[in-house]
Amino acid sequence: MTAISLRSVPLTAIFGIVVIAAFALTGIFANLLAPYGETQIVGMEFEPWGGDFVLGTDSLGRDMLSRLIYGARNSIGIALATTIIAFVVGAALGLLAAVLGGWIDQALSRFVDLMIAIPGLVFALLLLSIFGTSIPMLILIISVLELTRVFRLARAVAMDIVVMDYVEAARLRGEGLWWLVRREILPNIMAPLVAEFGLRFCFVFLAISALSFLGLGIQPPTADWGSMVRDNAMMITFGDITPLLPAACIALLTVSINFVVDWMLHRASGLKD
Amino acid sequence: MSDTLLTIRDLKIEGRQGDRWQPIIKGVNLELKRGEVLGLIGESGAGKSTLGLAAMGYTRDGTRISGGSVLFDGLDLLSLSERRRRRLRGKRIAYVAQSAAANFNPAHRLIDQTVEAPAAIHRMMGRSAAEQEAIELYAALRLPNPDEIGFRYPHQVSGGQLQRAMTAMAMACKPDLIIFDEPTTALDVTTQIEVLSAIRTAVQEIGTAAIYITHDLAVVAQMADRIKILLRGDEVEEQETRAMLAAPKEEYSRSLWAVRSFTSEERPAPEAATPVLRVRDVTAEYVPGTPVLQDVSFDIHAGRTVAVVGESGSGKSTTARVITGLLPQVRGTVELDGQALPPRLPDRSKDQLRQVQMIYQSADTALNPKQTIREIIGRPARFYLGLTGRALEAKVRELLEAIELDPDTFIDRLPGALSGGQKQRIGIARALAAEPKFIICDEVTSALDQLVAEGILRLLKRLQDERDLAYMFITHDLATVKAIADHVVVMQQGRVVEQAPKSEMFTPPHHPYTELLLSSVPEMDPDWLDRTIRARRKG
């Protein structure tokens, strides 16, 4: 790995890295940072900004700032868990399909084709209506949906490597599956996979927040950015921007990740030619 | 009207690498008279194509002209407006690229693309007149069915025909100058000779000047009046073709000629010995019912090299896939030391796998870019021989020395930090690390420049003598065959058409296909093309 001179990093990427770090720290140290408890009712409904409550209170009289801070932990944590599951399973299956080929590849690919032929949000709604809305169920459903996308990408990039002569050389040597995947293929597809992880996280994060906004995702009283927008949405019609704060947090984080990923992809393609 | 058509003075071109600009052309001068053909010769990275495009006042994205001048018929191309330059391109200076398949637009018919410059872009004539001329050009370039071939789409026409159609497209405006950028490099030899002869006749007929870019000395000897040699963006020397062939002045030029002097003595196959590898009546197929190999048989003995020769699609690489077990044969046997090898790779024992090793054509894809040289060479030794720790380290160092690379410098490098020739040497060391009896060399020198290629051939020869290795050399290049083979197998369309010891193979009488193959290989003699074509027309 070559050292990256700070000067060559674009401003957008630096901005992105700083924001991601700030959100991560907020999530980790939520209980130290938040002035009040996550579900604690501390005042009247819809109190204005300032005074005891920096960002006012919500529809039940809970401190908005504290809920935003806990929301960082819950929303990001759940999305991260979902993405990790989708990624580990999807990438593993994609690699297997690429390396083994034959009927295993055919079966997995056709199944994924079928899954992708159903629009994701609609699919999630159907499953949620059947299994009900709980956090483990949410994580499971969204990760199953996303792993099909990860599978496609992992399979495609692994396919590019599988046809390389050095993989053939390893096969001819008699190397086993584990060696082929772990030593010959994985190191060569890490860059696109890491970038994809960032993008997938954004999709998952937006999908879960959309479901929460619809009231079908993370359920009260858990502080979560998507459902916080929903709970306080009526304030917007009075010209109050407080309900938009959690949505702005979501936007800020996904924009930042996209900036960083964009820079990584640009760098990877720039190094190639 | 002056006699000089093109004058390039002290031209400097740079290319962007990351944030920095690196020189590609370092101050080259060039002069071309009307109707004259200049051959531009050099190895990869010499800057031949960049210079050729600059003669049209054109630079690709990521390159820029940083100094010098390009005068075309009195016009300074570099100071002209882009609009004025466009009026010259296609009309007075035309370009013929290496890959016709990629340079024809897949969405339009050949004739639409041929008449585009004269009829639509430069408006020199009406559409029907342009079509009539295009058909005449197709005929002049000896395309079959000139009246109708233009009405096909590029993907409906073969590679050699497409290359001729592209020449016709370049000639459509009767330009003063045509740049030929390796127009026959991607073609098989038997196709190449046809295209060469068609191009040369057509160039003479319309009396255009040309810059002919190639890395193949024998090809340029047929085409050019004068030859200019480039090396890493600098010019080495320039002379009349015959004078250059007879007496190159510079050391580097002489070294280009010397390449072809390497030959090994032919050694006859030992009597009554079991061959290391015996291929018997092998038939193989990808799709059931359509064999790609039929009844292929040959033997390879210890310490000997068998060259398998043929054009693309002849089945030579498929034969290697059968031997290595990647494509199990449907009939016939492959024996190693008299023992039949299981057809399928997973059924072979570790020792059987160890005995058969492979060296690939493209060193870029043959070495894992994320593994160090130590890992790449060390793995087979560890995997097959169970070496670890110091013993493994010693083995890797010994192998690096055997391939003439300094262990201390190279052992911890990644392949990306190596030159093409060095990478190919690592590929050889990886094969040797298994301590095999038999190595398949698949076009191992065809991606390399001539000097580097010769170094690889010498190395392989030395290793063979030291270790009594049996080689199967897959190649389309008969010069390589002459250099290294003991025994030659000629393949065509999945069958062995002839096989014999090298000395017999290169002396008549030949099988008709071998004859065609041998006579199609360009020779350094500038009269070779005329002579060969005349002989073929008669015969």
Next chain:
Amino acid sequence: MTLHPLAFMILKRLALGLVTLLAISLFIFLAIELLPGDIAEEVLGQSATPETVAAFRRELGLDQPAITRYLAWLTDVLHGDFGTSLASGREISELLAGRFANTLFLALYAAAISVPLAIGLGLLAALYRGSWFDRTVNIATLSSISFPEYFVAYILLLFFSVKWGLFPSIADFGSDASLGTMLYRTFLPALTLVLVVTAHMMRMTRAAIINLLAQPYIEMARLKGASPARVILRHALPNALAPIINVVALNLAYLVTGVVIVEVVFVYPGLGQLMVDSVAKRDIPVVQACCLIFAGIYILLNLSADVLAIATNPRLMHRK
């Protein structure tokens, strides 16, 4: 009898689409089978007596084997009968009719603006790659695709409706509204969709065009003296059709499902809102019906993109 190979390819693709649709209908139907217990217990709750549950089961046909029920359901669906809603007891097809038209109207409204806009901007960004225009557009679209849809929707609502009072915040109109009124009242939801979809479509168009401009035959056209306009119109565009069609189809499909959230924000009486409401009420037959319609449109769009891409590919049009 010989079939033109192109016709054969298109027929094959259509057949594949049909199979996919069947598989999905089966999947949607069987998803309920995954329920612990069954839908009768689920609907009637814990307190129901075994007798009422059994009666309800018979009414739903749950005493039949799954495959029989699937075939019966499929036959009904093909005749436009989606069954009755568990929550309201009304015919589902009745519920769907008007709402489906509304959703389609909104999606078409947004598509009519965003498709030409996105392709135009994408072309410009590709042509002036690396310019300030390209970089600004890159940052803007990157941000736009990162925003949750409801965030965009509420910002528009806050300014255009609450602060400036230009457009209504609730996108509802009567049954006999004129086209002008409909376009006016649904302007904000349509604009939300335009912003989100245009960004996606533009980025994809730009990538497709840049990929195309790197082809050697484009350089050859330049070396023949063709003007930039000629290079684009005559040499790039005919080859860009297939990738652009693909991009458009992908985004239209996205539009149809993206509508769900926008409908909820602007209280628009469309299919998406119906589906969200039904999920909350666990009115599974309605959810199934909505799901089937969305999936059907989605597959149809992807199918037509594939067919068009086959039909515009000269390699496939003119066989050897």
